[in-house]
Amino acid sequence: MYGQEFSLQSISLAIPKSQITGIMGPSNSGKTTLLRILNRLTDLIPDILIRGQVLLDGVDILMPHYNVNLLRARVGMVFAKPIPLPRSIYENLTFGPRMHGVKDRRILDERVEQSLQAAILWDEVKDRLFESALKLSGGQQQRLCIARTLAMQSEVILLDEPTSGLDPISTAKIEEALRNLKKDYTIILVSNNTKQIARISDRVAFFLMGDLIEYGPPDMLFTNPSDKRTEDYVSGRFG
Amino acid sequence: MMRLNPILSQKIIKTLLWILTGSTIGILFFIIIYIFIKGLPQLSWTFLSTNPVDMGRSGGILATIVSTVYLIGIALFFATPLGLGTAIYLTEYTREGLITKIIRFGTESLAGIPSIILGLFGFAIFVIAFGWGWSLLSGGLTLSAMLLPTIIRTSEESILSVPQEYREVAFSLGVGKWKTITRVVLPAALPGIVTGIVLSIARSVGETAVIIFTAGSSLRFPSSIFESGRTLAVHFYILAREGISMPMAYGTAAILVLLILIINISAYMTMRFLMKRYS
Numbered sequence: 001m002y003g004q005e006f007s008l009q010s011i012s013l014a015i016p017k018s019q020i021t022g023i024m025g026p027s028n029s030g031k032t033t034l035l036r037i038l039n040r041l042t043d044l045i046p047d048i049l050i051r052g053q054v055l056l057d058g059v060d061i062l063m064p065h066y067n068v069n070l071l072r073a074r075v076g077m078v079f080a081k082p083i084p085l086p087r088s089i090y091e092n093l094t095f096g097p098r099m100h101g102v103k104d105r106r107i108l109d110e111r112v113e114q115s116l117q118a119a120i121l122w123d124e125v126k127d128r129l130f131e132s133a134l135k136l137s138g139g140q141q142q143r144l145c146i147a148r149t150l151a152m153q154s155e156v157i158l159l160d161e162p163t164s165g166l167d168p169i170s171t172a173k174i175e176e177a178l179r180n181l182k183k184d185y186t187i188i189l190v191s192n193n194t195k196q197i198a199r200i201s202d203r204v205a206f207f208l209m210g211d212l213i214e215y216g217p218p219d220m221l222f223t224n225p226s227d228k229r230t231e232d233y234v235s236g237r238f239g
Numbered sequence: 240m241m242r243l244n245p246i247l248s249q250k251i252i253k254t255l256l257w258i259l260t261g262s263t264i265g266i267l268f269f270i271i272i273y274i275f276i277k278g279l280p281q282l283s284w285t286f287l288s289t290n291p292v293d294m295g296r297s298g299g300i301l302a303t304i305v306s307t308v309y310l311i312g313i314a315l316f317f318a319t320p321l322g323l324g325t326a327i328y329l330t331e332y333t334r335e336g337l338i339t340k341i342i343r344f345g346t347e348s349l350a351g352i353p354s355i356i357l358g359l360f361g362f363a364i365f366v367i368a369f370g371w372g373w374s375l376l377s378g379g380l381t382l383s384a385m386l387l388p389t390i391i392r393t394s395e396e397s398i399l400s401v402p403q404e405y406r407e408v409a410f411s412l413g414v415g416k417w418k419t420i421t422r423v424v425l426p427a428a429l430p431g432i433v434t435g436i437v438l439s440i441a442r443s444v445g446e447t448a449v450i451i452f453t454a455g456s457s458l459r460f461p462s463s464i465f466e467s468g469r470t471l472a473v474h475f476y477i478l479a480r481e482g483i484s485m486p487m488a489y490g491t492a493a494i495l496v497l498l499i500l501i502i503n504i505s506a507y508m509t510m511r512f513l514m515k516r517y518s
């Protein structure tokens with residue numbers, strides 16, 4: 001609830017491990033707010049009021065004394081706009097681990113390579129790791145942002161419309177990376193792009209005006225939705 | 240009413256603005272060239288490397304250069320952490336409200352206080368009450384009060400200009416607030432902060448009234464910060480005001496102008512370097 005306005009109400013979702021959970025819905029349906037609650041970036045919003053529980057391995061992360069920094073290390077986030085820090089590619093990837101006390105150069109090098117491989121970026125940047133990350137193209141920057149989360153060895157990755165500003169080829173690369181990643185990570189993907197959700201999600205949730213309308217396997221939501229509003233949305237009648 | 244031909248009126252406006260801009264630059268160049276013509280002939284290695292003799296009628300200006308450096312050093316030593324700390328508090332740790340408004344109003348009022356009043360304050364507090372007498376320490380502390388508003392405002396502006404997204408990225412990587420500020424926000428804001436600090440130095444180099452009140456005007460080579468000292472600007476003022484030696488006064492003025500030029504250019508270069516490093 002921001003000020004007097006409800007942005008989400010009475011949501012109950014069980015998000016399965018090692019799968020991609022897609023969240024779709026028109027703008028203002030509360031998707032991003034939900035995502036930001038999951039790693040408590042909502043703490044940055046003054047006067048926000050959140051009631052309920054978010055259980056990660058059975059522990060409520062919304063409890064006030066929960067260690068937010070450790071939570072965010074476990075639950076990574078990729079934003080809609082690719083935001084590389086104004087540093088080298090290498091420093092972008094090692095920034096998080098370093099701040100969490102990883103100092104060993106060998107371990108850092110290893111994490112850089114592994115995370116870039118996993119984000120399908122390694123071949124494109126391996127010769128210029130120490131150049132500014134701002135020189136990369138938009139699609140490369142977004143894969144760098146995914147790699148930055150992976151370098152934290154997080155368990156959950158939240159993606160907030162990660163391909164909204166990208167061309168189809170870059171989008172395809174990111175989708176490929178996500179498909180490969182899901183065996184080791186729990187992925188939650190928010191997207192306006194219904195087709196993208198249909199392509200890569202294992203479970204789909206449909207949000208409308210802060211309500212969870214329907215949640216289930218993509219086949220069900222896309223071919224045989226139980227709610228009229230879901231049907232209207234996936235068939236492009238609104239949104 | 241007759242309307243002017245738009246092309247013609249454009250031309251008139253353009254010429255007028257050009258003349259205005261030209262005169263501004265012209266005044267600047269006139270001052271600099273005048274000072275250099277009068278002052279540069281006085282300059283020599285001996286002028287820079289020896290102490291003033293006979294009230295400054297002969298000898299050099301070494302003691303005044305050293306006093307100037309001391310004074311700026313002391314002022315920055317106190318004003319930088321205070322100013323930067325205030326700016327960080329105002330931008331990162333509070334929400335806009337009554338308290339920030341009061342603090343901002345306070346710093347802006349500080350900026351508006353005539354320097355001679357600050358000098359009187361420094362005299363009453365540091366020179367008399369603290370018993371430090373006319374000393375570089377008293378002068379430096381008073382000067383730091385003068386620099387604070389500039390440092391606070393420029394730091395605040397550069398911190399605010401750091402994209403909010405950088406903070407979100409750092410937070411989303413589980414980096415705490417203080418580390419986010421020191422490792423992400425401040426490096427990105429550094430060019431602006433450094434420029435603000437360096438330009439505040441340029442301003443304080445030219446101060447006289449405040450310095451005379453608080454640091455005195457002793458011509459001896461200062462051996463500690465508890466001794467009185469005379470800065471370049473004060474030296475110039477006394478040489479010219481008392482009619483001691485106009486050639487020496489112009490020589491001092493030339494050094495002062497050169498110093499300010501060097502400070503401004505180095506501020507610009509540092510900013511360029513830092514912007515490259517962090518972008």
